[in-house]
Structure formats: structure tokens, C-alpha cells
Amino acid sequence: MANERVSGKAAQMGTRLASGEDLEHIVRPEEGLISRRIFADPEVYERELEGIFGRAWFFIGHESEIPERGDIVARQCGVDPVILVRDQAGVVRAFLNSCRHRGMRLCRTDRDNATTLRCPYHGWAYSTSGELLAASSEHHYGPGELDKSQLGLIPVTRLGSYRGLVFGSWDPAAPSLEEWLGDMRWYMDIIFGRTGEIEFVGVPQIWDVECCWKIATDNFTDNFHVYWTHQSLVELGLLPSDPDFASHGHMVTLNNGHILHFVQGPPMEAFQGLGLPKSLWPRFKEHLNPAQAQIAQAHGYSAGTMWPNFHWLQLVTTGDTKSEPVGILNLRLEIPLSPTRTRMYSWFAIDEAAPADYRKISYETYVRCFGPSGIFDQDDMENWEECTATARGPAAKRYALHHKMGIGRSPDATWPGPGTSYADSYGEMTQRAWYAEWLRRMRHPAQAPGAVQRPRARVAS
Amino acid sequence: MANERVSGKAAQMGTRLASGEDLEHIVRPEEGLISRRIFADPEVYERELEGIFGRAWFFIGHESEIPERGDIVARQCGVDPVILVRDQAGVVRAFLNSCRHRGMRLCRTDRDNATTLRCPYHGWAYSTSGELLAASSEHHYGPGELDKSQLGLIPVTRLGSYRGLVFGSWDPAAPSLEEWLGDMRWYMDIIFGRTGEIEFVGVPQIWDVECCWKIATDNFTDNFHVYWTHQSLVELGLLPSDPDFASHGHMVTLNNGHILHFVQGPPMEAFQGLGLPKSLWPRFKEHLNPAQAQIAQAHGYSAGTMWPNFHWLQLVTTGDTKSEPVGILNLRLEIPLSPTRTRMYSWFAIDEAAPADYRKISYETYVRCFGPSGIFDQDDMENWEECTATARGPAAKRYALHHKMGIGRSPDATWPGPGTSYADSYGEMTQRAWYAEWLRRMRHPAQAPGAVQRPRARVAS
Amino acid sequence: MANERVSGKAAQMGTRLASGEDLEHIVRPEEGLISRRIFADPEVYERELEGIFGRAWFFIGHESEIPERGDIVARQCGVDPVILVRDQAGVVRAFLNSCRHRGMRLCRTDRDNATTLRCPYHGWAYSTSGELLAASSEHHYGPGELDKSQLGLIPVTRLGSYRGLVFGSWDPAAPSLEEWLGDMRWYMDIIFGRTGEIEFVGVPQIWDVECCWKIATDNFTDNFHVYWTHQSLVELGLLPSDPDFASHGHMVTLNNGHILHFVQGPPMEAFQGLGLPKSLWPRFKEHLNPAQAQIAQAHGYSAGTMWPNFHWLQLVTTGDTKSEPVGILNLRLEIPLSPTRTRMYSWFAIDEAAPADYRKISYETYVRCFGPSGIFDQDDMENWEECTATARGPAAKRYALHHKMGIGRSPDATWPGPGTSYADSYGEMTQRAWYAEWLRRMRHPAQAPGAVQRPRARVAS
């Protein structure tokens, strides 16, 4: 039988664009200069597809979204459609959502529970662990023509899970998930392990924004926009009237582009312990080490980006002018559809240990504040679309954005956590670190993209 | 006067893509491996436009669609808009639907009857045989500025007709239509000549599907999907419940990528003689040679592809659960609009000799079963869209589809017709032959595409 | 502080396309042969963005549109979004409509009056003369991180004004506006200065047409289409029934691609003096030199193109079958959105000295005759869309349009104005001159497009 993996010559795309420009010249994170060109350019986008979306690690879903054997959700890994499934043995797996035969999409619902997946086109049937159980008209195949053992679903090349968050990568040479997350795990423990397990509640909200995906990621690690972009909420008293209110904290940059903030809220009890109910605070010490627990206790807000496009937002707010502030855990993912169009995912998550009344009010506040209808998020999306729209023209593309805040600031050695930390969470260190990783990835494009491959290992979870 | 044809350097595109991949590596018909990459890639599509749509032979229309002198239908040859016209001498001609002056579309209706074609922009008037009868403001042109004898409509470079089917090619170096169709004519005789003339009834249904045109062509020569894709009709009893029911026949591959199937239906009279009324069967012997007549007599279904995108479907079915099966002749054409969008044409055709009641029930059954509303076709289009959608991502593009069925099967030397024939019409020989021709065409791109040309010969029909 | 301007290697695009074709071969203005290829091709369009829209001079707006200090209109310079503003000192300025920080669009209304422009994203505030008055969270920037004196709005690189018409260019090496307009100013005086000042009335009509921008520009200097395209108005008696009626005049070609026509109307008083009321005619001699005044007096129609995409149309017509003809001054601008989509602007303008009743009837006639609902323009747009649509296919792209009318005609040395003039305003000299400039521009692409730049000079008006 012919080997289905055929080596093509690897594309050495490098950083030089067809126009003669070099990404090295127009993206200078260390100087805080990022050219508008990278935010609306089809050629840059094509390279991102291979160089970033074809090889980085990406969030696919949370284990709590598929609690039962046979549970399936349809998602993306990078930009490729995948199914995330808990197989009949309880193992979490992820596969390209495409039949091995003619490529038909196997799972055409957003979620399902199934023991087998049958393709509508010719009826090939797969188990939830990816084996091809039955092809079609099998006796019409000659010897060697249908090697079912080689025709299981295409697994996501690398699959891993940390604290219930399932990530995948299409790069066989990628480091392990643990290695890739590295010290980010220390902070993820605080967000996803402070009181025990975290649960993703229900389905995500999904919507499409006419913006570059990077404009949105840039915004998710930006603290000092809050006062200005969300000024309407300052006016209504839902946010403090001090423009510095979100600056009282630390930002951290880590290896591999991971970045995060921890910020104290106003000096009120509601803004301590990450906004969780006081009854849960004792759990911090049980589930975290002392330094982690202290961070959880002392802060109200946190935002983190698992490079490149998955974010947590831990916030304390209220969805109307009459209620008390409450903690919210919101997870966000951006999937690009084109250079200037992005599909947004927003999940509500909560501590399994949380009491019922807190769950309810936290959820309601989330819906009112975040996602497409959120009184916070609405205005962010106006920014994302308009920042993208102005970056399209040939003149705009000659000019850089400005990301210099804190470029000379010294790290704060007293911060108890790993990574490089800076006091004062107003600054653009995190963005600079994000773009530095982006540039590094664009320098080293993916493995030979043209090889006709057959899937390797069965699957690993 | 300046010569309007100017030679540019011929583009030697070859099979190597900008990414470094080579089509030779990722499309391996002989191994049954076809990369998903070719189904949604803008660069591959651009090359198809020049290499395939700029030079192969394409179906334009049937002579019965323009029965009277001056009858016109607006169509495409490849992807370029053309008019198919019966001129005042009764000769069938085809021209680029674009005025020689500023390129205005001349015929802006789907069909018309006219003695002259007058351009709305500046009033240039052409005869139905393409001559420029009058330009605009002629006395304002200086000597030699307006050579009307050289400014007739741009004829389709090569035009030919076989059994009423009019084909055109934009390649001056193309073989003649007869040569190109080759042995396919022997089978076309069976479909288009079994009882005398065939008539295309009325206008085609036209609709746009968000799919790669090749996904659709692949499906039109696929017999073993019928049981699975059209399972709902198996459940309702409109199709037999034996998964092998459409396998009892032969498939044939011919030179130049032409492919076809002949399949016996269930052992009932309704499924013999191509589903035609028994009263017409004696005509087979009058109009066909004995081998052809025997094929027509013995089979119920047939599907053929005149490479690359024109198909016949000869079927026997019923459009509801209460009626008796009836024969249908359906013609199909796919015109790509973009890498992932295709315009579909579906015509109903019938033997001129057919009795009126058969015409009526055959037509009604066609409308109910085929075309966009057809209870058969609906589900095929779901497949086409979803097979295309999953082929867009950088990970999917690394993997091949599977076209290995029958790769080792020996030809059936007993088949009475030309070409390489295989017993058992479940197999992927025809698809492999189709892709082999596709690859051959992509290797040898069209003549210098950049030359500014003026039309050559007046026209030939 | 890092220098924000970084040199990339200049792209030497030249005229050779990726396909191997050369624009020099397929665009031959001197022979009257313009390939259909340039009207729908993404690659040609990409080069136009840099080579033409990134460096030519473009009309932005008229000073009368921003009469008061702080008045702002949102427009384009080339294809980049800009604001045109009269600053608090009364100076007219134009800036990229993009915040220096993250690129947010600063002015999100079509027009406004403001003393400062505050960015919604982080609140950076700019004066109407472009200075950055206040950034956000300024005390969080370290020394040298926020050099406000260098972070003013990005001015349009070159800005100039002639007779109230404000033009801008993104090319620092562009000639001055005066130099670039050259002798066109002599003719602009006639249109924009014949009776004193001209006023642009209210806002433009704006609409999108699925056409190549060049198809529209080609049409704006085409006199002999009027009889044919607007035949319905000939039938209704709104236009003369003589096909030559718009030929009685002169056309002029000038340096830098500027082109124009002056045409006599029917021998009626209403068609003299550019259709202006007789009471204004004495002003011609006061405001123009004798040769100019004589031209104004003797003609009814005029169309001019300030290369590449800004046009005046000076016409005499009526908007219904019962009224008397009246003069109209219509200004037009085409901004491409894609190779085959263009945003159209249409303004009504009038002499400040015009009496009230003439203003009213001239305006009403304009609305009824021009713009998207205009009984004239409607049919032009049908042409533009269909000329573009037929140019997309690989076969069409091999053939040239025909622009040969008058290619051998001798200039008329008796014409009193500058430039090369031809008697008889039916001809394609002006189009050939336009395409010659287009080709010249495509030969010499813009300065290194990839350099990350910071704005240079403050601004000049």
C-alpha cells in the first residue's frame, strides 16, 4: 500500500513579504513598534495560518463540557474543525471533523452524544475513539485497498489537558503541553484550581466580528483601556471614577508568550478573593500553595492569555446599578475566519464548590456584562472593528502602533510568582511579549505543509 | 493599424505552488491519494482558471435550446460569459458576451430572439453571426481607426457540436471536438441518440452551492454513495434496501478523462431500456449498433462525465411513494465562481420520440427528485458543502482523501464497448481517471495568457 | 527613543505580473489597446493600491464643506480614511483617521464640529491641528516612553488646496499640488472660479457599485456614449435627437494625465455660459482672463478629470419633460473597495453668486438627473457593472478593449487654452492619455512600502 505521507519540500517562507518588506523591520516588539500592516494583510494572514494556526497549541474545550461517555462538541483546533469527544472508555480525544474517505464533516451538530459516528456520504462508521468500524461496500475493495486499521479518524496531532482545559496542536514537533505552558501553569492553578474543580457552564456564546484576531488578543491584556472604553459604566457608577483604579496590581510575562495580570479592586471585601464568596476563601489554602493562595486572596481582577488566543477574565462587577458586585470567570477564544474577520467564543465558568445563589447571580452578571450583548464587551468590539478598518490602506500600513508604556520599567523582584513581573498593571509589557512570540513563530514556519499525510499515532489524551 | 495580438512570455506555472509544495506530490491518482488542499485553495483555483477553464472543451448548450433563427441563450464557456446563438442562416455560433469596444455585456437577458445585438453603451450593433454592422459615431473615426471587418464579436475559439450538444474551447491548439471526445462519442450515442433526437426541455435550473466544483464532479461518478446519502429514500422505499443495488453494472474510463457507468436496476421491466417506455425500445436497434443497443436495453441507470464538468444522469425512479418508476434524463454542469463556490446547472431532457404522458411524468419526477429541490439532490449538496468546508484549514490540507476502491481490479475484457471497463460499478476508478486528467492539465498551462489578442477566425460551428 | 521610521527594501514591482505577463504588453495606450485583464485582477489591484493610491494626489473635500473652525468631515485620501478639519486657527488640515496609539478610528461620524478629538479606546485627545494634548495614564509611562510632541495625528503627507478644492498625497516625493495640477489649473479656473467662489452644497451622495474604478473613470471622459446610453432621454426629448449633439466642442489632454472636454450645446441661450443664468455672465470677464471667459461663454457642457479619480461635470439639462434646461455643476469621486467594487461620491456645487431660484432648480435637476437615482446616471452604472463582470474570465483577459477613435487626429492649434487640444469632442484621446499616466505610475512603484514610519512634518495646508 502506498504510504500516504509524502514529503514535499518545506516552504521556507521566512519573514520577507512579497512586497519586499521584512516582518523583522515592521514588527519591533522590543521598541514598542508594531506596524499596522500586520492587521489586515492577506499575505500575513496566509503565513499565520501555516506558521501559527498549523503548529501552536490551541484551546479546544473543557472536560466539563463533555461529562458523559459519548459526549461530543464540535470545535476548532487552530482553525481546523475538530470534534472533542469523551470516548466509551472515558478518554477525552479530539479528531479532525472530516471523514477519512471524501472529507465529509462527521459531526454536523454543535453537540451530541453518540456511540458511533456515521458519515452521511457513504456511511463509514467510526468509534468515539476514532477507529474505523465499518467502511462502505467493503467487499468491493480489493486486497490492501481498504486498510481499516490505517483509516481511523485523524487525531489532533498532539493533545493535552491541564486542569480540565484540553489543548491540541497540529505540530508533531511541538513541545509537550506541560512544557509549552511552563510557568503559566502556576497561574492557571490560581484561576482553575483555587477551590477545587472549575466547571464550564453550558455552551459558549459565539459571534463574528469584522476585526483582525490580533486586535482582540491585544485588548485582552490591556488594563488601562477600561476606564476610557467603558466610560459609560464609570458614569453609571458601575466602575470606579478613578482612572487608575485598574492599575493597582502586577503584570507578568512568561516564556512562550503567555501573559497575565492580577489587579486589586477597590478596598472592599467584595473585591477580594477574586470576587468569590467569602465562604470559599478557606479553600484557597487547601488547593493552592501559600504564594498562590495569597495572590488569590489579595486580588479582585485577573486576565491571562494562554498564547496566542485563549484568555481568562476574572472580574468583579455588577450588571445593573442596583446590585452588589460579584465575581465572574469568563473564558474567551478567537478563531480567525479571514485577515479581518474573527469568530469569538465566550464561556461562563464557575467553581464547582460555589453555592447556588452565587452561581445564579454570577451567571446573570456575566450575561449582562460580557459577550456580544455585554455592557462591557459591546464597546470593545466597536474598538476592534475600527482599529482593523483603519489598517487596510497603503498609507496606514507605513505607520506603527505605539506599545511603549513601561518599556523601561524594572521588574518587581518581590512578586512571589514565576516569570517576569512588573508592579503597576498599566503598561504594554504583556503586549510586547505577545508580539515577540508572534514574530518568533512567523520566523520559523511549519513543517513541509504540502506533504500528503496519513495520521500517525492513534491518539493521546 | 496596430496588431491587436501581442505575445507575452508564456507563464510556466508548472505544478509547484508558492508554498513550495508540488501538485505532483499531493495529487497521486494512481495511488488513490488526493490532497484536501486542492479543494479550497485560492492559488490552485487561479491555476485552474488558466490551465483548465481557459483551454479545455466545455459544454455550452444544446441546439434544441435555440431552435429558431435569432434564438439566443446566455451561458458560459469555461467560466467566461458567452452567448449561444442560431444566426439568421441557421448556423449555431458562440461569442464572448462582451462588446468589442468597452467590453459591455451584450446580451443581458437569459434568453432572447433577435436579428441584431445592439450594445447599450455606445450602440455598436452586431449581427447574429458576429459581424460588427455599425459602430457609433463612425465618421469621427479617422482612416484605419475603425476596421469593422476586424471588430466582430469574439468567437469562442473552437466550437463544435456532437449530437446536438454544443461545446467550445478557448484554446486554439485544442484537438478537435471529435478527437477530444474520442470514444466517449460511442457512449454519448446511447444516451443522446438511442431513439432519435434528444430535446432539452425549457430552461435549466440554476443555483449556487458553497462548494468546490471538483467535489461535485467527484460525486457525479460515485455510485456507492447512493445507498448511504439517499438513505431517507431507502427508508421510504423509493430506493432498494440492498446496499449493493447500484453495483450491478460496469464503469468505463476513456482517454482525456471521460468516464461513465452503466448499471442494471432491480430485475423489473421498468428498469430496463434505460427506463424508457417499452414502445420506444425497438428504436434502439434502428439508431444504435448492436452492442450499443444491447447496453441500452440491459441497463436502467447511467452516469457519464464529459471531462471535466458536464454530466448525464440517466435514472429510473419515482418522485413519491405512490407512483411507478419512470426514466429520467438529467444533464448537469458546474461552473466555478470561486475556490469554494460553484454555480450549478440542471436540465431536463427527453427523447423527441417519447409519448406525451411519459414526457409529463418523467418531467415531474425529475423536478421532484433532482435539482435544488430534488429529494435526491438536496442531500448531495449538503455533502458538497461540508466536504469543502473541512478542507480549508492548514491541518486538513496535509491529509489526503481516500480513492483506492478497485485500484487493483482487472478490467473486464468482455465489455462490448470501447475504453477500459470494469465489472462492478462500485469503485473509484472513474474518479482516479478524472484526477489524472486534472493533473495532466495542471502540468501544461495555457498559452501565454497575457497576450493582448484580437479574435482570429470569424467563427466556426 | 527608537526611531519609528525604519527602512525596508523598496519593492521593485515593475510591470511584470506573477503570471509572466507584462503590463507594458497588455496596456498600449498609444495603440488604443487596453487589456480587459486590468479591470478585474486582484494582482493589478494590489499594485494600484501602492503605486497609485499610495502616492498620487487625491481630492479629499472642498473648503466650503468645513466653513467653521472645528468643522470636520470624514473622508479618504486615496483609499486611506482621513479627517478633513478646519482647526481652531482656521487652517485646513487632514489627518489619517486613526489614533497614534492602537489605530482606533478617531472620527466615527460623517461630520462633526469639535475642539478636540478624543479616542474612545484609551482616551488620547488631539487638538484639531493634530497635537496630542493628552494621552492616557500618562504617569505610568517612563521617561522617553511617551514623547507627545512626536505623537500627533499622522498628517496627510502632502496637502494642498486650489480654488477651495483640497487635495492630499501620501508620497513625500510628490511634486507640489500646483506643479501636479499644472495647466489643469487654467481650466479649473473656468469651472471653479468663473463667477467668484464655488460652494459644495451639503453632503455627498455615497453608494457602492460592483465595478472596477477604472471603468467609471473611463466613462467620465466619454462624450459619445451619451446619445446611446441615455437613449431613453433622447426618446423623451430631454436630449437632442442628433447623435452628434455632444460632439461640437474640444477635448484637451494635459501633463500628468489630466483631461477635459468643453462642448457647445444646442444653439439656444440656455446652453451658453455653462448654463448659468444670464445675470452671471458679466462676471466671467471679471474673474477670468479673456480666453477663459470666452470658453465659459461659448460652451454648455464640460467634463474634466483631475487624474486619476476626481471629475467635474458641468451640464445643462432638465429633470423632467416639462421644465426648461438649467446648468448643473456635479463633482464625482471614485474610491475603490476591491478590484471590482467602487465607492462613488457625488456632490452638488454652485456659484456663490447664483440667485436663489437658480440654486433651487439647479439642485433639484441635479438630484433627478445624477447620482444613484439620476435618470442619467442609472444607466451608466448598469454599464460599469457589466463591463467589469465580463472582464473576469481567463478568455476575456486575453482580449483588449478598443480605444482608437481619433488616434490619428491632429491637434487644433487654434484652441486658446493650454494643453493639446482636438476639435470634435468625440474621440478617445482623453482615455488614452489617462491610461498612459496609469501605466507610467504602475512602472514606478511607491517608496519602500514596508518601512515603519512615524509622521514627519507637523502638517501643511
Place this chain on the structure above:
Amino acid sequence: MSVVREAAGAPADRCAPGKPLYGEILEFLYREAALLDNNEFAAWVELCAEDIHYVMPVRTTQFRARGAGFEQVSFFDENINSLRTRVARLQTESAWAETPPSRTRHFLTNVLVTGTDRPDEFAVAANFLVTRTRAEQAYQMFAGRREDLLRRVAPSEYRIARRRILVDQTVITSANLSVLF
């Protein structure tokens, strides 16, 4: 019941908005549309008369003098049997085009009711805008006019005796017509 039976289209035939019969018919149209949008196809087909003719002609671009461009060839040309077959198909779990189902919305406006020469039959015309989305798609649109012949079989109960679906596009910009109108 104030319906007058005279020449079709004559003012006396019109059943104006606001009249009880007009309201009854409007309610029928709205409830019928809701059945389609709620995937209650079995109940919907019960509203079709045994002699129904349900047709959606192909439309072509023609000069005005040649009429509105409706052709003899159709996208739908159905009788009660074929409609029941379509509905039965939609009840299976293997009609992939609608499994999982599309989400449609039938917007009916500009309803005009006219009497016919049979006292129990009414010519009912309505503009239709059908929006459709499935999976993650944007909305697809179908716009046109529907000309029905409704037969009153009991107070407030009607059967669709004829439906002509006069769609405005010549090229259907939708992968298939697996939805009903």
C-alpha cells in the same frame, strides 16, 4: 361573510384588511407558517388539499415585453403525494439536508384576499421573505410573492388548494431548496 363573487380582481371581489374573513385567512397563514418554522411538517401537510398543485416556477431574466420571466420548468411541481413524500422524508433521520434541521422564518406581508367564483375559495396573495440559516451560516434569503387558492372547509379552517411560489431570483443563492414555502 361579505365576499362577492364576481370577475377576479374587480373591487367588489376584494376582501379588505379588517374584515372578519380577511382576519381569519391571515390567522390561517400565520399558523401555517408557524408549522413550517417549527418543523411540524406532518401537521402542515394536513393543511394541503387532496388536489393541491404546489409549484415554484424557474424564473429567467427577460425583457419586460416578454413578461415576468416565469418559465414552464419549475423548482417545485408537486401534488399531494409528492408533498407527503417530502414530509415523510423529513420525518426520517437520514434526510441529511435537513438533519440537523435548518432554521427558517417565513415573513408574510402585503396580504391581499380576493373572492373567486366559488363561494368557498379565495385567492390569497402575500409577499414572502423566507430567511434560512443552518449550522454556522449567515442568513439566506428567498423573496417573492405567493399566490394561493385557499378553500374554506369549516369556520376558520382552510385547505391549500393551489400555491404558486413566485420567487424573485433567477439563480437561487442557496445550496438547495430543502425547505418549504
Place this chain on the structure above:
Amino acid sequence: MSVVREAAGAPADRCAPGKPLYGEILEFLYREAALLDNNEFAAWVELCAEDIHYVMPVRTTQFRARGAGFEQVSFFDENINSLRTRVARLQTESAWAETPPSRTRHFLTNVLVTGTDRPDEFAVAANFLVTRTRAEQAYQMFAGRREDLLRRVAPSEYRIARRRILVDQTVITSANLSVLF
């Protein structure tokens, strides 16, 4: 006729859906729209009063404090002569923008009727969605509100005395406005 003539907008002025006059006006609007959609322009222009003002102002994006953005400059600014000229043009065979004709559909919803200080004139407002397709195109859309002044000239007979077409887009995403609203 229960229409009350008081200050515009006051509840007493309203002619609620279901009232005979409301139904009469609705029927007029529907029949008028059908004339446009059926290319019966000569019949349509007969419904326009001699003193009609038919206007579609250009709209711009403005801050809320500056109003709804309707400008002095218009896309249409017509009197009876210019409308008749437009209609006459559409009757020729050389009005290329509509030869061959576009296929339009005027969807009218949310109709509100209010009395005026003249007993025979009614302020009639309606949401309009006009879909348009020509050749092989997808549907183009025009959405907005239409504010009419209708004059009752005989039972069930009206003339359009004023029509303001308040379109929602600032940039018309259509090649031209060769259709009527």
C-alpha cells in the same frame, strides 16, 4: 369614519389596526406596492397627487444629539412632473438600468395611521424592506421607514400627497436607485 382630528400623535388621532379606515389604507398600500413590484408604473403614478412631494434624504452618521442624520441633500426630490418623467422613461425600451427589469419586492410592516387636521388626509407610516435582484445577483436590501401623507379622494381611493423615504443606510450598497419606493 372614526378618525379624530387633533394634535398629531395624540392617542385620539390614532386610527388603530382593525378599524375600517386602517384596513382600507392597508389595502391601498398593498395594492400600490404590487403595482411597483409588477412593473405597472403607469398605474402607479396615477396614485400620486398632483402636488406630491416624494423625497428620500441622504442620511449621515451623526451623534445622537444631532438628530437622526437626515440631510438637506436627497437621493430623490420629486414632484409630479419628475415622477411622470421617471415612469415614462421606464416605459421606453432603452432605460437600461431597468431594461431588462429588476425584480423588486416591497415588504410593508408596522403600519401606523394617524389623523391630521384635514379630515381627508392621513399620516401613514410604515417600515419598508425592499428587496431587489436583477440578472444573476443576490438580493440587495433597502430598509427604512416611509412617512406618507395619504389623501382620501373616494371610498377606498387614495392619492399619495407626500412620501418621505427614510432609508437606514448612509452608503447605499446598490449600484443605483432605479427602483421606486
Place this chain on the structure above:
Amino acid sequence: MSVVREAAGAPADRCAPGKPLYGEILEFLYREAALLDNNEFAAWVELCAEDIHYVMPVRTTQFRARGAGFEQVSFFDENINSLRTRVARLQTESAWAETPPSRTRHFLTNVLVTGTDRPDEFAVAANFLVTRTRAEQAYQMFAGRREDLLRRVAPSEYRIARRRILVDQTVITSANLSVLF
């Protein structure tokens, strides 16, 4: 008032088009929609009952057997306080998503009215098509069905006691939901 209070959906419950109550409710819906489209949000929120539940569930693609795909998670899940907060926000000059404002149009069709077991409350369902454009954009569309519970508080006066916005898309093809339904 001819509304009958029996089992929901039973024919006796229906308030057919043409009945005075139906007309009254239609007028309420149209005037309410006009407030939204005219940016009169303060007046609009006055029409909401103190106990309003205003919800727009997220929809997913599901097989038919699993229902219509409406999820527990919502795009909107509002009470009177949160709606008043939204409206107050829209009155500021810094709610950038609507400053400058979008231009919306709420098309309501296929309205069905049913009585409930409370004499003053009515179940009112309507198809909605909301078009939206802002800046230079093409029209965005939101289509679906709205299920309201309206409470009659005085003749011709209603309050919205419940509104379920059943949108047809699973992926909202709009940057945000800064508009109300």
C-alpha cells in the same frame, strides 16, 4: 373583550386578526418598535413591567429529536434593573457601541395573540426581522420569533411582562448585540 381563558393554544383562546383586541395589541407592538428604532429608549423601558423577564437564549445546532436547540445559556437574561441600566447607558455619551447610534428597523409580522388564564395577560408571538446598519456598513440581519407576555394595564396600554427572543442563528454574524429586540 372576547378573549377566552382556556388551555393555551386551544382555538377558543385565539384572538384572531381583525378583532379589536388584536388590533390594539398590534398597535402597541408597532409603537413599541418605533420607540426602539427612534432611539427613544427611556420611553421604551417604561413599557416594561417591573417583573419583566427579557431573555434571548443561545441556540445550537441539534438533531430534531433534541428539540429546537435553545440552550440554558443566553445572550440576554434581563430584569427591569438590568434593562434600565442598559437604557441609562445608552443615554450617556460614552456608550461607544451606540455612540454614534446604529440605525435599526424592527419588522414584525405573523403576529398571533392567545389568551392566558389571566384575563389581563396575552401571549403574543411575532416573527421579527431586525435590520441594523451603522457607519458605512451593509445591513446586518437578525431573524427569529419573539414570544411576549403582554399585560393590559389600561385600555390600549400594555406592559411587557415577558419577552423571549428566539433568534435563528447559532453564530451571531454581528459584532455585538448593542441593540434591543
